Amino acid sequence: MDSPHRYWENGTDRDSEANRMVSPPPVLFEARALLFLRQDEPVFGPLDFHLDRGEILLVEGDNGSGKTTLLRVIAGLLRADGGSMHLDGQILDHDSAQGRLLLLAHQLGLKGDLSPLENLRVAVGLHGCREHITPRDALRNVGLQGYENEPVRQLSAGQKKRAALARLLLLPAELWLLDEPFANLDREGIALVNRVIERHAEEGGAALVTSHGAVTFLHGQPRRLRLAS
Amino acid sequence: MKWIPRWMHELSSPPVFYRFAGVMRPWFMGFALLLTAIGLYGGLVLAPPDYQQGDAFRIIYIHVPSAEMSLFVYGVMAIAGFIAVVWRIKLAESVAMQSAPIGAAFTFITLVTGSLWGEPTWGTWWTWDARLTSELVLLFLYLGVIGLFHAFEDRRQGARAASFLVLVGVVNLPIVHYSVQWWHTLHQGTTVRLFGPSSIEGDMLWPLLVMMLATKFYWAASLCGRVRTDLLSIDSGKHWVRDLADREGR
């Protein structure tokens, strides 16, 4: 605990730690002394952390501690004021990240006048598509069968979130940045998000998941990154 | 940015610039007043009346320096704006944004004095010639920059966005000027020339040059004052500003 801005709590048990020693999984994402200022005061950082393939990192912190900002910086929407980010060992900046990471933010990025299916097709057009999955499959996997052609604006908040999750299933990206993915969801939806994240991790992807502290619905015991306010 | 000299780097720190500007401002203003006194004495008293325009030509001593400053300030603003957009230096953002009101003031003066000069010499307050029209467009450009800057909640973000607009304007201004010239020839309007004789007498010329220098000093003084005040707002959470408020704010 050399800095008030970070401390680690390793949630993995010894066995998997030992397994890792045998065949160390390559680091997917790494942040070095990552710093973001607003009006010359740090919003977060300097932060050092890394994310292996198949790993989920829970970003904790109170409201205003900079969780969303951190995700937006990693996504390249905001420019960091210091430090560097590396994806697969290569420096990540504004332009090079594109397509390798996905952001699920508070604003879901769905067009209200289009149906979930049309929204997903646009996303596929922009990003390309994973193998062996179609937009229809993705919608079925998130429990939106029957709503494929309904305008998104007529769906409930939870259903909109599911449609956004379907986009994650569909698009080829290794690093997911999920901002409060459990908000607006019922118990079934929470289980769905957990399934989706776990599958992604099993397939070798990684995810940063934010949570505002009190409770997290994330399964298992992920590594935690705590942002102090 | 290794190539930036050390003194420049230090000067771009807000507290240092604040002190520097505070010291320099009275000197700049003093020179400006002195030169204005000399220039206007030369221009209003010593210079003989123009053989065509009589004494009306004496408006030249404020009109032409103002017109020159309206472009000069835009140039400075564009350079500072470029630095602000590319390197995000706080002082450059401030200089770019605080230049805009000064430039707008000079542009406004140019338009009003031009109009007051036009009435007795061409018999009209306003004519759509290339120079006047460009100057009007320049005024709108300044107002747009000021408006955009104030439309943002975050000062620094507003400064960067408005600086970008300044750079767009740099490309635009010459195009406006030439297009208005072309338009003017197309419509065969009244051809007027702002400067009656193209070769101006020495007695008439030197006060003009002095006045041009005076407005430069004035600009330096005004910019110092504005940037200085702006830095206080920008750095209002910083210790140096809070100490200052402790001493001078009561």
Next chain:
Amino acid sequence: MRPGSLRAACAAILRRDLLLAWRRRGDIALPVLYALIVTTLFPFALGPDTALLARVAGGVVLVTVLLAMLLAFDALFRQDLEDGSLEQLMLAPQPLALMLGMKILAHWLSTALPLIIVAPVLASMLHLPGEAIAVLVLALLLATPLLSLLGAVLVALTAGTRRSGMLLALMLLPLCVPVVIFAAGAVSAAQTGLPWIAPVAWLAAALALMLVLAPLACAAALRIAIDA
């Protein structure tokens, strides 16, 4: 994994925006209606003198089209910014400038093209002679995309601010002066029997230049404007 191709991405954005415009086709009619109303008002203000109306017709139609476009500009990025689509667009593996170019194209197709289609009607309401109408349409075909591109840069700059239509007008005025001059110049040259190729060529040259520069500037402006 199949990475997305550039052409697919362009098509996706273009299709999406046109589809959205189609779903809200009532909004397409608004600028056209606005232009119609403004043009109708001119004869009432100037009197029904045919010669006078014919003389000002080109300019009136041009300025009306410009103002109608100005009304529609605000919608260019506003929705995308509010629902988060713009962020998703910025994360896509395609060059942002090109994607924005597609958005501008879609916006032009859904707002300016209807205006160009009714422009001959508006012009003949003001008794503009036939040959001049042809030149007017040609000038509009070059001038409106130019305005769309210029406007897009400015809209991108104001994207991070509260709603401000007047500010946009103030910012656009200096930029659209040359466009208006050359477009109206072409029409009035055609009306008086002078060669009108030169101003049209200038417009075409400016359009070619802005087709390259404006999307890049737009992307840069957008990055500045959402950086908060």
Next chain:
Amino acid sequence: MLAFLDMGGYAAYVWPAYAVFFIVLLADYLAPVFRRRHVLRELHARMQRQKARQARRDGMPTHTDTDAHAIREHTTS
């Protein structure tokens, strides 16, 4: 002197032009002076309020980091 003020009959143009020049520039020069005073006074008042609140909370007025933080929060809002 009167002849000078008359400006060869152009007094109605020359003097207003000079008046505009000096008035506009004077306003431009003085604006930051007043604004600077205003900014400092406002900041001082805000700091006093912060200090008073801090004193009520802790029993004694001090400069602390939360103080600075609160000021920053205030200016951004």
